[in-house]
Amino acid sequence: MKVLVINSGSSSLKFELIDMTNEKSIAKGLCERIGISNPIFTYKNLVKGVVVKDRPEPMENHKIAIDVVLKQLQDPENGVIRNVDEIDAIGHRVVHGGEYYDDSVLVNDEVLKNLEELSALAPLHNPANVMGIKVMRELLPGKKNVAVFDTAFHQTMEPKAFMYALPYEDYTELKVRKYGFHGTSHKYVSEVAREMLGKEDSKIIVCHLGNGASISAVQNGKVVDTSMGLTPLAGVMMGTRTGDVDPAAAFYVMEKRGLDLKGIDTRMNKQSGIKGIFGPSSDFRDLASEMEKGNERAILAYDMFCYKIKSYIGAYVAAMNGIDAIAFTGGIGENAFYVRRDICNDLTFLGIKLDDEKAGEWLPGNVEITTKDSKVKVYKIETAEELVIARDTYRLTK
Structure with a gap:
């Protein structure tokens, strides 16, 4: 077939x-x-x-x-x-x-x-x-x-995680809530991580990092929480998206710059994130190149990116009351080994011990980059969103 x-x-x-x-x-x-x-x-x-x-x-x-x-x-x-x-x-x-x-x-x-x-x-x-x-x-x-x-895998979230503290009728009448995205990637990567862990009863955090980026907490194969919201704009800082920001900051910028709703939407979705802070580009390779030259705005954008991811990981460890593994995927998560290394070096309190050799270079395939005695495992897993789509299509049509 x-x-x-x-x-x-x-x-x-x-x-x-x-x-x-x-x-x-x-x-x-x-x-x-x-x-x-x-x-x-x-x-x-x-x-x-x-x-x-x-x-x-x-x-x-x-x-x-x-x-x-x-x-x-x-x-x-x-x-x-x-x-x-x-x-x-x-x-x-x-x-x-x-x-x-x-x-x-x-x-x-x-x-x-x-x-x-x-x-x-x-x-x-x-x-x-x-x-x-x-x-x-x-x-x-x-x-x-x-x-x-993209949203289906995240539908296991409980109301305490997906509800916004807006008037309740905004949910019942307008369906305003957190939905989450990149679901096919989070589903595939979390399943591979469970196999690599060798245990069904598991607490895994998936970091899908690319031009769009999202984090999810997956316990026993079900999503507890995820970083993107009603739209893919929420969560961690991304290539051109703001990630989480005080809504009043958007209102203030609208007023001061004379922007309409379309204008502020474009500014937050297409002109912000790494591109907004760094300036020339949203491409992580350009950012890394300028960091090596000592570009202060490039370094700031990188530090902000890693900090936001680290903060979400900490929050999701609390949400699941523990953690077994962190899996990195997506264009940045798979290829920028230094991102994985720098984030995990700030999470040693969890019992993470990186294998210096594996964590310090790009490696093909799905690999563990922690030592055997690391309490929390860290993996680099190549996502396969198209395969997830094909599997579901096969399942429903065979």
């Missing part, structure tokens, strides 16, 4: 074709600048090792982009399937499932209606996700589509 995974953004579309007989990815790629000038198509045939990189391709809309993807997958020279009949089902990343969904779901008209209703909670993501589903249903009628939600 082959599952096509689709992650549709407002002007982009990531795809991956996974053979579920061995859970191996056989092709993947990216459509960029859809509906914008100079669109680009990138494709990798993982069976032959063929890469089609940054190919200009007309893509006026998502329907044309997906048609490009399907034609490439069937290409006689570099494709991986003879025809679309070999695609058994399509799994879609959907950012917000609200309180409707605590698990992935087969898509029907009612599900689409609910997802469109939830667009108010995720206006930058859900409309694009829904668009991808509609296009696939049109281009491949009869194929089953599955929606896999």
Whole structure:
């Protein structure tokens, strides 16, 4: 059985074709600048090792982009399937499932209606996700589509963790509460960490660190708390997002800079975080390079980033009344070994003992970076969000 995974953004579309007989990815790629000038198509045939990189391709809309993807997958020279009949089902990343969904779901008209209703909670993501589903249903009628939600894994939180101290009717009438995101990553990484620990009864903190970053406390496979909130803006400092900030600070900036709601939303989501403090870029590699040169704003941004993560880890140890392991994942969590090292060196009170050799360099795969006698284990785990989507799609359609 082959599952096509689709992650549709407002002007982009990531795809991956996974053979579920061995859970191996056989092709993947990216459509960029859809509906914008100079669109680009990138494709990798993982069976032959063929890469089609940054190919200009007309893509006026998502329907044309997906048609490009399907034609490439069937290409006689570099494709991986003879025809679309070999695609058994399509799994879609959907950012917000609200309180409707605590698990992935087969898509029907009612599900689409609910997802469109939830667009108010995720206006930058859900409309694009829904668009991808509609296009696939049109281009491949009869194929089953599955929606896999960023928010679903976090639905095990108790009210004391997900409620905001706003008037209660804001929850009952408007569904304003903490939902959490990056759920597919937190689910996969926490499960791998439990396997590496070798115990089902476990208390694990997952640090998904990339341009977007979130922390979760997972006890016995269920989320106790997570850092992102109603939207992905809350929590730790990120590439371009503020993370937690006093709402009155936003009101004050709005007033002093003459910003409307859209203006302050853009400032907090796209101009803040590492980019806002550091200045030139939100890319962690640029930040690290400038830190080596002694750039004070780069050092400040780095220190703030690590401090916020360390603070959340401490809070979640308290929330679970203990901890067995910390797992780092995501672009930064997997590759920036110095981030893991610097954060954990400030958590020695937990009984963490880093293996200096493993913690001091980049290592491939899933690895433990603590010593054998460390009371709390620390892991670097490579996330596999597309595989989680494919697994759920297989489970619901097989």
